[in-house]
Amino acid sequence: MLEGKAVLRETDMPEAMLCHAMELAYKALDLHEVSDCQSIARYIKQKFDDAYGPAWHCVVGKDFGS
Template identity: 60%
Template sequence: MVIIFHFFSHITQPSGSSSQALLAYLHSFICNNKDFITKAKEAEEMLEGKALIKETDMPEKMKTQATDSASQALDLYDVSDCISIASHIKKEFDKKYGGGWQCVVGSNFGCFFTHTKGTFVYFALGTLNFLIFKGSSS
């Protein structure tokens, strides 16, 4: 992992200490900073163009459709054209799973909604966040 290696390459070993002491220090650092490592892994996945699922109750196949549709929309539209990206994804879901789907795309948004069970996913892909769900009346 590049980020951790870069950090460790800047650690200076105290004079007279053994490589065992340095390894013990590194092991202690990794064990005590799991949140840092998790964030680094998430960042690495996002740089590789993989979707980072933040929350979902969708079946695996539908979730894959969501991330694939988002990836396809990003290939078709400029990253700043969030409305066209959201529209593309919504139309794909309406066509495949019936009407009533909603899609929100952006880097900073808040929302409050009721969704049909098994139809919600929230994920990040690149610099954008994606919220896809089928609305519910109650």
């Protein structure tokens, strides 16, 4: 795993779930092109749905203005 590939900005997840999310993010980045945000998000969402039940959302990208 390469440190710094995934960056966590905000969470209120329990520690174990956060670790799982980061592992999935690293795996998704290994499987997909960094620019393919839609595939990365789909991968993480599907794995979370499988592990914790449906209704998860995953947003991947770099330009989120407010």
